[in-house]
Amino acid sequence: MSRTMRISALALRTLVLVVAVAGRSHAAARGVQRPDTARRHAVMATRDDSPAARARRLQQLDHRRRALDSTGKRERTVATSHWFTDTVQAGLFRIATTRRLREGVRRAATALSRELRPSLDATIVDSLRRHLIHVRPLLPEEGRSFGPDRLVVWDEVPYGLYGPAGGEAFLPRDDLRLQLTAIVGAITNRTMDDAMRTWLFNVSVVTVAPPATVETRARMDIATAGSFAARRCVVGDLAACARVLSLRGRPADPAHAWYAPEDYRDLASRLRLAPPDGDEAPRLQRRCLTGDAAACSTLIKRLGPDRLPAPTLEAPRLVLLHEALRLGGDGAITRLRASTGDIGTRLSAAAGVEEDSLLSSWRRRVISQRGARIRPTGEVALATIGWTLLLTGLGLRRTRRCD
Amino acid sequence: MFVAMLRAQWVWTRAIMLFFLAAGFALPVLSVPMSARFGIGWISANGYVEVGGMIGLLVAITVCLAAVALVVQNWSVDDRGRHVYALSLPIARRRYLLYRLGGGFLLLGMLAVAVWLGGAVAAGLLELPESLHAYPASLALRALMAAWLVHAIGFLVRFGAGQRARGVVFGALILLFLFVLLPAETLPAPLTWLSLASRALVLPGGPFGILVSPWSFIDV
Amino acid sequence: MTDAIRIRSLTYRTGREFALRGLDLTVPSGSVYGFLGPNGSGKTTTIKSLMGMLPPDDGTIDLLGHRVPDDVVPALARVGYVPERLHLYPALSVDETMRYHAAFYPRWDAREGDRLKRAFALRGDALVGRLSKGEAGKLMLLLALAVRPELLVLDEPTDGLDPVVRRDVLSAIVDYVAASKATVFISSHLVHEQERICDWVGLLDDGRMVAELPMSEFRAGVKRLRVRGASAPAGAGESAGAGLGAGAGAGAGAGAGATIATLPFRVLARRTLIGSDEEWVVRDWRPDMRGAFAALLPGSTLREVEDLDLEDSFVELLSAARARGQITTDGREAA
Numbered sequence: 001m002s003r004t005m006r007i008s009a010l011a012l013r014t015l016v017l018v019v020a021v022a023g024r025s026h027a028a029a030r031g032v033q034r035p036d037t038a039r040r041h042a043v044m045a046t047r048d049d050s051p052a053a054r055a056r057r058l059q060q061l062d063h064r065r066r067a068l069d070s071t072g073k074r075e076r077t078v079a080t081s082h083w084f085t086d087t088v089q090a091g092l093f094r095i096a097t098t099r100r101l102r103e104g105v106r107r108a109a110t111a112l113s114r115e116l117r118p119s120l121d122a123t124i125v126d127s128l129r130r131h132l133i134h135v136r137p138l139l140p141e142e143g144r145s146f147g148p149d150r151l152v153v154w155d156e157v158p159y160g161l162y163g164p165a166g167g168e169a170f171l172p173r174d175d176l177r178l179q180l181t182a183i184v185g186a187i188t189n190r191t192m193d194d195a196m197r198t199w200l201f202n203v204s205v206v207t208v209a210p211p212a213t214v215e216t217r218a219r220m221d222i223a224t225a226g227s228f229a230a231r232r233c234v235v236g237d238l239a240a241c242a243r244v245l246s247l248r249g250r251p252a253d254p255a256h257a258w259y260a261p262e263d264y265r266d267l268a269s270r271l272r273l274a275p276p277d278g279d280e281a282p283r284l285q286r287r288c289l290t291g292d293a294a295a296c297s298t299l300i301k302r303l304g305p306d307r308l309p310a311p312t313l314e315a316p317r318l319v320l321l322h323e324a325l326r327l328g329g330d331g332a333i334t335r336l337r338a339s340t341g342d343i344g345t346r347l348s349a350a351a352g353v354e355e356d357s358l359l360s361s362w363r364r365r366v367i368s369q370r371g372a373r374i375r376p377t378g379e380v381a382l383a384t385i386g387w388t389l390l391l392t393g394l395g396l397r398r399t400r401r402c403d
Numbered sequence: 404m405f406v407a408m409l410r411a412q413w414v415w416t417r418a419i420m421l422f423f424l425a426a427g428f429a430l431p432v433l434s435v436p437m438s439a440r441f442g443i444g445w446i447s448a449n450g451y452v453e454v455g456g457m458i459g460l461l462v463a464i465t466v467c468l469a470a471v472a473l474v475v476q477n478w479s480v481d482d483r484g485r486h487v488y489a490l491s492l493p494i495a496r497r498r499y500l501l502y503r504l505g506g507g508f509l510l511l512g513m514l515a516v517a518v519w520l521g522g523a524v525a526a527g528l529l530e531l532p533e534s535l536h537a538y539p540a541s542l543a544l545r546a547l548m549a550a551w552l553v554h555a556i557g558f559l560v561r562f563g564a565g566q567r568a569r570g571v572v573f574g575a576l577i578l579l580f581l582f583v584l585l586p587a588e589t590l591p592a593p594l595t596w597l598s599l600a601s602r603a604l605v606l607p608g609g610p611f612g613i614l615v616s617p618w619s620f621i622d623v
Numbered sequence: 624m625t626d627a628i629r630i631r632s633l634t635y636r637t638g639r640e641f642a643l644r645g646l647d648l649t650v651p652s653g654s655v656y657g658f659l660g661p662n663g664s665g666k667t668t669t670i671k672s673l674m675g676m677l678p679p680d681d682g683t684i685d686l687l688g689h690r691v692p693d694d695v696v697p698a699l700a701r702v703g704y705v706p707e708r709l710h711l712y713p714a715l716s717v718d719e720t721m722r723y724h725a726a727f728y729p730r731w732d733a734r735e736g737d738r739l740k741r742a743f744a745l746r747g748d749a750l751v752g753r754l755s756k757g758e759a760g761k762l763m764l765l766l767a768l769a770v771r772p773e774l775l776v777l778d779e780p781t782d783g784l785d786p787v788v789r790r791d792v793l794s795a796i797v798d799y800v801a802a803s804k805a806t807v808f809i810s811s812h813l814v815h816e817q818e819r820i821c822d823w824v825g826l827l828d829d830g831r832m833v834a835e836l837p838m839s840e841f842r843a844g845v846k847r848l849r850v851r852g853a854s855a856p857a858g859a860g861e862s863a864g865a866g867l868g869a870g871a872g873a874g875a876g877a878g879a880g881a882t883i884a885t886l887p888f889r890v891l892a893r894r895t896l897i898g899s900d901e902e903w904v905v906r907d908w909r910p911d912m913r914g915a916f917a918a919l920l921p922g923s924t925l926r927e928v929e930d931l932d933l934e935d936s937f938v939e940l941l942s943a944a945r946a947r948g949q950i951t952t953d954g955r956e957a958a
Contacts (some may be wrong), residue, residue: 223534223623224449234623247603367623374459374622375541376548379607384548387610391555392504395562396497407726453945480712488710490676492727493700 131186218315218366225311226267228260230231234367238359244311247344247355254308255300265289270309277303316366320347323362327351404494405502412506416476420510423469426522426545427514430465431539431620434458435528451535455621462518462542463618466550469514473507485602499500504558511550519543535621542620549613556610579604625688627774627806628673629653633682633832635665635672642668644830646682650808650823655800657821657838658810659937666810666831667707668777673808673913679873703767707778709759713752717745717762721769728770733918736769759789764792772867775799777809777893781816793820818842818933826940833944839860845936848903849896849927853920888912891943900926904939 062361222230232240243257244250251257259267268288273281281302287295300308324347328335336350348355376384413420438454481489489499522539529537560561582601605615628650635643643665660666671677671793673684675695684691689698711720717740738745743761745754752813754762760780767775769937777794781789797820800807811817824841826834839958892904908928916925931939 043517219623220452224452225451231532231534374538374545374617374619376545376613377607379546380612381548383608383610384613386554388548388551391552391559391610392501395504395555395559396500404726407723411712411715411723414719415712416883482712483713484708484710487671487676487706487708488712491674491697491699491704491706493698494727495696523671 093216215315215319216367218319221313222366223314225313226263227258227311228263228311230311231257233363237365238363241359241363242344242355245313245317247308247347248342250306250310252296254305254310256310259308260299261293261297264293264300266289267308268296268299271299271307290311316362319366320358320362323365324348324351325360327353327361329356405505407501408502408508409506411456412503412510415480416510417472419472419476420513421471423465423472423514424517426465427462427469427509428524429456429515431463431518431522431525431542432528434525434620437531440447451529451531451621452619453618455537456617459542459618461539462546462620463549463614464512466514466518466546467553467614470507470511470550472551473510474554474561477503477507500562504554505560507554508551511554512547515543515547515549518546525620529621531621535623537621539620542618545613545618552610552613625652626650626685627654627687628656628808629683630669630673631683633669633672633684634680635668635677635800637678641746642830643672643679646830646832647825648825648832648835653804653808654805654823655809655821657817658808658825658827659814659817660810660812660827661941662812664827666812666827667778667905668830669827670706670776670808670810673776674702675701693851700730700770701773703770703772703775705767705775705780706783707776709751709763711751711763711766713750713897716748716750717754718747720751720762721766724766724770730771732769735771737794739768740768741843744797757784760784760788760792761894764795771803773805775805775809775812777807777868779811780809781811781813781814785812789816791882796820814937815932815935818848824933826937828941828944834940841936844908844935845906845939846908847902847929847931847935848905848908848925849929850901850903850920851924852899853901853903853923892940892946904931904943929951 061320078175162396222244223234225231227244228242229244243251265288271285273285281299284295284302288299325336328351335352336346339346339349344355348358351358353361436456437457438451458462490496494502518544519539522537522542526537526539529539560572579601602611605611626649628648630646630648633643633646633648634641646665648658648669660671668677672679673686673691675686675692678692683684686695686698687701689695691698712723717722721740725733725736730952742942743758743765745762745765749758751759751762763776764780769779770873777796780796781792784792793816796809799805807820809817809821818838822838824834824836824838825832828902883943888907888909890903890905892902894902896902912919913925913928917923
């Protein structure tokens with residue numbers, strides 16, 4: 001074999017190994033993204049159970065989690081569990097389901113897929129093999145990860161969907177949520193009320209755990225919202241968090257509740273003036289944009305509280321909703337739908353904790369990992385060092401010869 | 404021996420290194436005048452994040468170029484003499500190569516220090532909103548690891564392979580990166596796996612994970 | 624006494640061509656060995672193989688008792704090497720190069736290095752890349768000598784140098800050898816230069832060793848004879864070029880029935896001159912054979928015995944080897 005072919009063969013073998021290892025680690029990392037997720041589900045599911053039952057469930061879920069780390073094991077687990085016997089493929093998504101729900105899932109997925117991607121049909125396939133997947137457990141109320149008559153929805157080709165780690169999704173975020181929401185909604189016939197939908201910027205209820213990219217997005221949104229209240233929230237002012245997330249509804253004086261004078265210039269740049277605003281407003285806007293602070297203040301006062309946009313915090317609200325449902329566990333979504341009052345009260349009812357506790361928990365989740373986006377993770381660092389050493393070793397194999 | 408080799412390496416790479424050291428120090432510092440244009444009342448915090456991202460990207464490009472330039476310059480001196488001098492010295496070949504590579508890694512470490520110093524200076528001068536922070540150490544650490552990785556790749560391609568193999572490896576890398584950019588679902592079935600394999604390159608566990616994850620100087 | 628260099632059946636191929644074909648070479652310790660050969664004969668390839676740069680396709684190489692290339696590193700610490708072309712780093716200065724070189728050799732003699740630097744009139748701050756050919760040659764030799772080597776391996780050390788520099792280089796080599804009893808292996812195609820300093824000579828042609836013997840034997844034994852009336856038949860064994868080292872001519876026979884093959888000296892070449900005169904190139908000649916020539920070969924007259932210098936001997940030996948069929952002119956083995 002020529003040297004070229006030898007090196008190409010070595011490169012190919014290395015690549016296959018990389019795919020296998022990376023796929024496994026990625027599936028392990030993303031599929032059961034936080035090792036304690038399984039435990040949290042277990043805790044929520046067995047809240048009223050005896051310690052013995054809880055321990056049994058924990059053990060079962062741990063077993064499932066480990067099984068999902070390896071494709072081979074996954075097959076055996078699924079085959080022996082008799083829970084998931086069928087897989088429905090809908091566009092990029094695969095839904096593992098029981099035989100009983102299979103047809104319903106297929107119809108729902110077909111309808112949705114045709115709406116979003118007209119050329120695709122949902123088909124039933126029976127194999128879980130050959131796919132690098134990560135599992136998206138549903139919210140507790142809609143379906144726990146494991147158990148009879150439950151659904152597990154996940155997306156095929158995770159790399160194509162979410163792109164490189166930490167990067168932007170290849171699909172728009174809303175598209176993902178809409179698809180998943182519609183699938184589950186069509187099957188379970190659940191809808192979200194208008195108030196909650198509006199609070200979520202008119203998107204249907206989220207029924208899956210937000211991926212890590214959404215949490216990263218939430219962190220960036222809250223920190224760069226151009227809002228004094230958002231900045232205060234980042235440094236720990238929970239009252240400011242409640243204000244900026246509009247948990248009490250829109251404030252009477254948003255110019256002071258959400259914004260400070262140093263934010264007015266940025267705010268002015270985002271304002272869309274209309275003829276009813278008169279001629280003075282555009283002049284004030286122009287002067288404001290050139291740095292005239294007085295003009296900025298005058299413009300804001302002139303437009304009035306109703307014209308000021310809320311800080312764009314879609315992702316943080318999404319994560320807050322999920323956090324409330326996660327804390328609430330069993331019955332959380334029922335309590336959410338049944339509750340009344342402002343958004344903060346309803347979320348608090350769903351979570352089963354005080355609003356401050358909910359906000360603390362949310363803040364820890366969203367803001368706690370400061371700098372995590374930039375700092376190389378342990379996995380990345382170790383992999384980089386490992387690859388560096390491997391490549392160095394390969395380069396050192398050359399024998400003592402003149403070139 | 405290592406010190407002598409390092410000293411010699413510095414002599415024939417110092418022009419390039421000084422340029423990159425200056426760039427590595429200056430880039431984070433550039434964020435100060437760049438963001439001064441904006442001011443906190445203008446584009447507010449998001450502008451700082453964008454500036455940080457731009458600086459991060461420039462630092463990434465700089466360290467990668469420095470690593471490649473160092474490989475080329477380091478070995479070109481031996482190439483010109485067809486490695487006769489190196490091979491005639493009483494030192495095992497692998498040890499010699501390791502020392503050379505180690506010297507390259509040290510020089511790139513200096514570059515990371517320059518990035519860190521520039522970042523520290525910039526962090527002191529920037530007037531960031533309270534929700535944002537500068538991360539010179541994280542940026543420098545990322546720069547260091549990326550530089551080492553690229554240096555090792557450059558070493559392997561430049562020295563650890565024959566001419567034809569180099570061409571093959573380069574071509575394969577370019578092809579694979581193309582497949583990273585193409586969405587997997589648009590490809591016919593056999594190429595989907597190639598696309599998946601390409602993406603494995605840029606996963607956290609893959610060889611290029613450090614290069615594609617976010618490079619930024621300013622974050623929450 | 625052990626040999627400084629011992630090469631047996633060395634074969635090296637570049638692509639489909641053989642650069643070295645079953646080369647045997649022995650350099651006794653303490654000798655100054657001249658490695659002669661025309662351009663492209665494989666001298667540099669031999670030296671690079673000896674230094675462990677080119678792994679042999681076949682054969683063995685022992686350098687100062689170490690097997691090359693597996694165990695070459697300890698041997699290289701005792702070898703001073705000057706290659707054919709400048710191999711140093713052009714961006715370093717003379718002083719930096721000396722410091723760099725010294726770091727690899729425990730035996731580096733800093734005082735000797737400085738002395739040679741003064742003797743060769745080299746400026747310490749001069750960049751290697753800016754040195755003239757002569758200065759570069761001297762620097763390479765300085766580095767080789769300052770490590771106090773047991774073996775000096777010199778590949779065309781004076782090639783392209785002006786006479787003054789050449790003299791300086793050769794003097795330095797001779798001085799070092801005289802002081803240290805080191806072995807010198809010097810390859811060159813400048814035959815007259817080798818004649819002055821070498822005490823062993825090896826002649827390489829087209830990757831094969833044609834001759835290897837002490838210089839005194841080489842110089843004394845090869846003569847050009849002018850013979851008249853030689854009517855001795857060729858006899859078995861005569862050839863246009865019998866390789867040296869194969870032993871003296873057969874027998875001491877003389878007189879009637881004598882053939883050239885039975886003569887006590889070996890005839891390397893015969894050329895017809897004007898009339899019945901012939902020119903013979905012979906080896907293993909002794910002075911007493913002059914007087915006995917008529918007896919050795921009745922009917923012929925020895926008119927003249929001419930000494931050949933090394934260069935002429937070199938050319939005659941090569942021609943004889945090629946004509947005899949060991950090597951054809953296009954380098955292939957004769958049928």
